[in-house]
Amino acid sequence: MAEVKTAEFKQASGRAIRNPGIQHALDHVMSHFTEARAAVIEADYGDESWESMRTRAAALKSHTIERLDYYLDLVDKNVRRNGGHVYFADDAAHANRIVLEIAERAGVKRVIKSKSMVSEEMGINPALEGAGIEPVETDLGEYIIQLAGETPFHIIAPAMHKTRQEVSDLFQDWLKTAPTDDIKRLCVIARDALREKFEAADMGISGANFVVAETGTVVLVTNEGNGRMTTSVPRVHVAISGMEKILPAMEDLPLFLRLLPRSATGQRITSYNTFVGGPRAASDEDGPEEFHLILVDNGRLNLLKDEVLREALNCIRCGACLNHCPVYRKIGGHAYGWVYSGPIGAVVTPPMTNTKIARDLPFASTLCGACRDVCPVKIDLPRLLLHLRQRVAEGDGVDGPANGWSERAFARRWYNAVKTRKALESSTRLARMLQRPIVRRGVIRKLPLPLVAGWTKDRDFPALAPKPFRQRWREGLGGD
Amino acid sequence: MPTPDEHENKEAFLKRVREALGRSEPILHTPDHASLKTTPPRQEEKVRTIQAKVEARRPQLIARLAEIAGAASWNVHRVNTVEGAAATVAEIAGRANAKSIVRSAEEVFSRVDVDGALRRRGLSWTVLASGGRRRRSDLKRLAFASDLGITGVTFAIAETGSCVITPRRGVARLTSLAPATLVLIVEAEQVLESLDDFFAITRLGYQRDRGRSPSYFNFISGPSRTADIEQTLTIGVHGPGEVHMVLVGQ
Numbered sequence: 001m002a003e004v005k006t007a008e009f010k011q012a013s014g015r016a017i018r019n020p021g022i023q024h025a026l027d028h029v030m031s032h033f034t035e036a037r038a039a040v041i042e043a044d045y046g047d048e049s050w051e052s053m054r055t056r057a058a059a060l061k062s063h064t065i066e067r068l069d070y071y072l073d074l075v076d077k078n079v080r081r082n083g084g085h086v087y088f089a090d091d092a093a094h095a096n097r098i099v100l101e102i103a104e105r106a107g108v109k110r111v112i113k114s115k116s117m118v119s120e121e122m123g124i125n126p127a128l129e130g131a132g133i134e135p136v137e138t139d140l141g142e143y144i145i146q147l148a149g150e151t152p153f154h155i156i157a158p159a160m161h162k163t164r165q166e167v168s169d170l171f172q173d174w175l176k177t178a179p180t181d182d183i184k185r186l187c188v189i190a191r192d193a194l195r196e197k198f199e200a201a202d203m204g205i206s207g208a209n210f211v212v213a214e215t216g217t218v219v220l221v222t223n224e225g226n227g228r229m230t231t232s233v234p235r236v237h238v239a240i241s242g243m244e245k246i247l248p249a250m251e252d253l254p255l256f257l258r259l260l261p262r263s264a265t266g267q268r269i270t271s272y273n274t275f276v277g278g279p280r281a282a283s284d285e286d287g288p289e290e291f292h293l294i295l296v297d298n299g300r301l302n303l304l305k306d307e308v309l310r311e312a313l314n315c316i317r318c319g320a321c322l323n324h325c326p327v328y329r330k331i332g333g334h335a336y337g338w339v340y341s342g343p344i345g346a347v348v349t350p351p352m353t354n355t356k357i358a359r360d361l362p363f364a365s366t367l368c369g370a371c372r373d374v375c376p377v378k379i380d381l382p383r384l385l386l387h388l389r390q391r392v393a394e395g396d397g398v399d400g401p402a403n404g405w406s407e408r409a410f411a412r413r414w415y416n417a418v419k420t421r422k423a424l425e426s427s428t429r430l431a432r433m434l435q436r437p438i439v440r441r442g443v444i445r446k447l448p449l450p451l452v453a454g455w456t457k458d459r460d461f462p463a464l465a466p467k468p469f470r471q472r473w474r475e476g477l478g479g480d
Numbered sequence: 481m482p483t484p485d486e487h488e489n490k491e492a493f494l495k496r497v498r499e500a501l502g503r504s505e506p507i508l509h510t511p512d513h514a515s516l517k518t519t520p521p522r523q524e525e526k527v528r529t530i531q532a533k534v535e536a537r538r539p540q541l542i543a544r545l546a547e548i549a550g551a552a553s554w555n556v557h558r559v560n561t562v563e564g565a566a567a568t569v570a571e572i573a574g575r576a577n578a579k580s581i582v583r584s585a586e587e588v589f590s591r592v593d594v595d596g597a598l599r600r601r602g603l604s605w606t607v608l609a610s611g612g613r614r615r616r617s618d619l620k621r622l623a624f625a626s627d628l629g630i631t632g633v634t635f636a637i638a639e640t641g642s643c644v645i646t647p648r649r650g651v652a653r654l655t656s657l658a659p660a661t662l663v664l665i666v667e668a669e670q671v672l673e674s675l676d677d678f679f680a681i682t683r684l685g686y687q688r689d690r691g692r693s694p695s696y697f698n699f700i701s702g703p704s705r706t707a708d709i710e711q712t713l714t715i716g717v718h719g720p721g722e723v724h725m726v727l728v729g730q
Contacts, residue, residue: 025710032711063513069498070507076490082695088493140717141708159708167709187706187714194718199624214516215686215693225657225704225719231696232653233620243497250683251515254675268552269640269701272719277695285609285652286619287696297493304500 001092002123002151006337006349006358013331013364022332025161033157033323036266037374057259058378061314064246068304071213071246072295078216082278084291088243091298096127099205099238102292103133106236108202112194114222114230115139116207117317118240118296120152120339121352124205135205136197138226140190147174153333155319155340156264161332194226204230204288208241209316210256211293214249218293220274221260223267227274237288239276243295244313256316259376263318299352308387312347314377321371321381327364336361343371343381350388362388425468432464439463523684530677539730541638541671546727549641552702553715555724562592565728569630569663570597572724576661578628581605585650588632588665592728605630608652623654628661629720634697635681636666636725639674642701643725646694656700662720664700668729 005012016022041050048056064071076086089095095118103111111133113119125146128135137146141159145152147170152158159167164181171177177189206227210219218239220227231237247256261267280287303309322328322342333341337358338349346365350358362385371381393411417427438444444461447453455461498506510517518526534541546556557572559565569592573581583594585607598605608623610616623629631651635644643664647653656662672678685693704719715721 029711032707060513063511066501067507067511068501069494069503070511072494072497073506076487081690086487086490088487088489090489090493094489138718139708140706144708157708157711160711162709164709183709183712183714186709187717191717195624198718199620214683223704224706224717226717228653228657228698229718232657248511248513249515250679250686251518251676253679257675265707268548269642269699271700271702271705273642273699273701275697277693279695281648281695283649284647284696285616285649287647287653297496301496301500304497 001096002121002339004338004353004357006353006361009335009337009358009360009364012335012337016331016335021163022161025163026329026332029157029160030323030329033264033266033319037263037320037323038266040262040266040268053255053259054376054378057255057316057376058314060247060252060255061316061377062311064248065244065304065310065313068243068246071248072243074213074248075211075216075246075293075295078213079278079291079293080216082216082291084216084278084293087292087294089294089296089298092122092296095122095240095294095296095298096124098292098294099124099240100127100131102236102238102290103128103131103203106203106290108133108236110197110201111135111203111205112197112201112226112230112234113137113139113142114204114206114220114227115142115158116205116240117152117155117339118207118242118298119205121298122240122296124240136194136201138194138197138224138230139222140187140224140226143190143194144170147171151334151339153341154322155317155333155342157319161334198226198229198233201234203236203238204232204234205238205240206230208239208245208293209260210253211241211246211295212248212250212253213246216277217250218276219253220272220276221257221270222274223265223271225272228272231274231276232287235288236290236292237276237279238292238294240294240296243297243300244315260316260318263316263320263374263376302351303348306351306387306391309347309351309384311379312344312384314379315344315348316377317344318376320374320376321379324370324374326366326368326370331364336364343385344379347381347384347388350392355388355392359392362386362392425470428464428468432466435463518683520684520687523680523687526680527684530672530680534672534677537673538668538671541673542668542727542730544673545636545638545641545666545671546725548638549702549725552641553705553723554641554702555722557724557726558730559726559728560730562728565592565665565726566594566597568726569594569665570601570603572661572663572726573598573603573628573630574601576628576722578603578626578659578661580626581628581630582608582623582626582655582659583629584631584652584655585609586632586665588667591667592665594630594665608655609650619652619654623652623658626659628663629655629657629659630663630665631655632665632667633670635678636671636727637673637675637678637699638671640699640701642699644678644697644699646697648694653696653698656698657719660716660720661722661724662700663724663726665726665728668727 125135144159153161208218209221279291328342346361367382633643634646
């Protein structure tokens with residue numbers, strides 16, 4: 001299973017902010033995504049507006065999630081009808097066990113992988129290595145971070161924090177190639193190295209961007225061609241999908257094939273879309289003899305159970321909310337401490353892992369709403385973040401309240417101090433008196449009390465006006 | 481050959497999902513979702529409408545396909561005749577300086593005499609299909625050793641500049657994937673307007689005869705590309721970096 005380091009969120013964000021390499025990548029690279037997206041959603045896609053597509057997609061995903069048991073059953077029936085196998089995995093360990101069993105029965109020694117975020121949740125690579133099987137990531141970004149021993153920095157651009165020099169160094173170390181600062185050359189090196197792996201692999205593991213229930217079809221949206229290799233060359237294909245990735249019918253695909261690439265990379269369509277309905281037919285020239293689909297829960301049930309958070313299961317993993325988030329754009333992906341980052345990561349990580357140790361994540365947002373505005377399925381991320389903040393503060397039946405006693409005591413006092421007009425007036429009168437010795441030019445630079453001193457460490461506290469507004473109003477708003 | 485725990489967990493898993501959704505009973509009837517419920521006669525009607533539309537608008541659709549594909553880094557070659565198409569394919573192969581050419585056995589080759597045109601240029605090729613003395617197990621090696629692949633398509637989609645490849649007997653998956661240069665021959669009648677058109681037709685195929693519907697197909701919508709290093713667009717990673725669309729007819 002992927003290591004959960006969410007408890008170190010504050011320290012890790014601090015480190016990212018002080019890391020010039022990461023700051024450079026975030027400052028210079030992210031704009032490629034946001035600009036490309038802005039340009040392409042203006043472009044024509046038939047008669048429907050972008051807004052109408054988003055509304056329709058949100059409704060369609062909610063329809064599916066509300067009937068998820070029905071659609072999961074339909075996927076199962078249809079994939080089996082096509083000659084494939086279907087498994088339902090409760091958690092990461094269970095899913096890993098299933099993959100290892102399939103591998104063992106098929107005598108698999110070498111695995112090639114195309115991008116799959118669920119397999120990141122599972123930590124499948126160490127599990128395969130433990131069984132003496134070599135897993136090789138074949139998405140260029142994933143390959144780079146596999147060589148570097150890291151986790152994805154961004155959901156669709158896993159190695160965006162790596163410079164060409166760092167990639168060249170990695171290739172030099174692992175592949176013994178000459179150093180180069182030519183990106184094209186680096187791609188050729190990776191192509192050649194991975195060609196051998198593709199040709200020799202016994203098993204291909206892919207994710208799934210969508211699973212069409214009506215036909216039992218797994219849909220992959222890729223640009224490099226490694227997804228096609230993974231589903232074409234090895235004799236066994238295992239697709240791993242989060243249980244929420246389902247669309248009811250074939251004719252629901254056009255909508256999502258328009259929304260996903262535009263939101264993710266700013267493309268009208270990606271270079272490849274691969275549709276896999278099962279193992280190859282007996283008469284086919286090539287393709288895998290076995291097809292297995294693993295549908296994974298791994299904490300998604302905790303999202304489903306919560307009527308508000310359930311909306312997060314509509315996510316199609318485009319990454320647009322990361323690209324537009326002022327917090328992500330400062331701290332990057334690793335600080336979030338698990339597989340998913342940015343606003344969607346801050347929402348899904350606490351319930352999928354542990355609310356208590358991921359308690360800082362829902363607060364890693366300014367609630368500016370940029371994520372909601374760009375989300376292709378209109379997930380109201382700020383609302384979900386607020387809901388989670390409440391769960392974190394009050395305890396949620398899964399984990400007790402994550403806040404300490406002092407914070408709770410403070411909140412209680414604050415509530416008493418402001419709950420009626422009378423209380424508010426008398427508490428501000430008291431505060432105005434108490435602040436007098438520490439106010440300089442209308443601001444408080446340092447709060448003297450130990451519990452609240454941290455607040456003014458990096459910012460000034462605006463002092464209360466000498467005369468409250470209500471009083472000035474009564475006096476005809478004359479000067480103070 | 482199901483593995484030991486296949487389905488062992490299905491009922492328990494679905495029950496938990498149902499409970500999380502606050503329901504105690506499974507849903508027994510097809511949910512009220514239009515794209516799931518359209519009956520075969522209705523679907524046929526829909527497809528007939530699409531066919532009439534694409535027939536009526538063919539010149540515009542072909543122009544649109546060429547425009548969108550060009551913008552997505554396809555090399556688009558428009559030709560009026562099958563002879564012109566064959567000559568164009570051979571010319572691309574000659575210019576690419578390909579040492580090893582593979583082609584599929586798509587039916588388009590019975591109309592477009594690519595073999596004759598290649599022969600006239602002194603080029604040789606291999607048909608990447610099993611049969612005769614060639615076994616399936618040879619195909620992978622042949623494909624990976626080749627540097628130019630030629631095949632036909634089942635459809636092209638103007639909206640996205642996509643070609644639909646449907647592997648089957650005579651059409652190996654690797655023909656359009658392994659070689660660094662790819663040439664696809666698209667005939668005018670294969671051009672659809674939108675993704676909606678394509679999926680309506682595909683769905684009808686499933687409804688009519690599921691057993692014979694392809695279990696695997698691909699859209700190819702441009703050269704293989706990546707931006708994984710410094711978000712710099714680079715062409716040609718694992719799939720073909722140079723893609724040609726030879727569009728026949730008008």
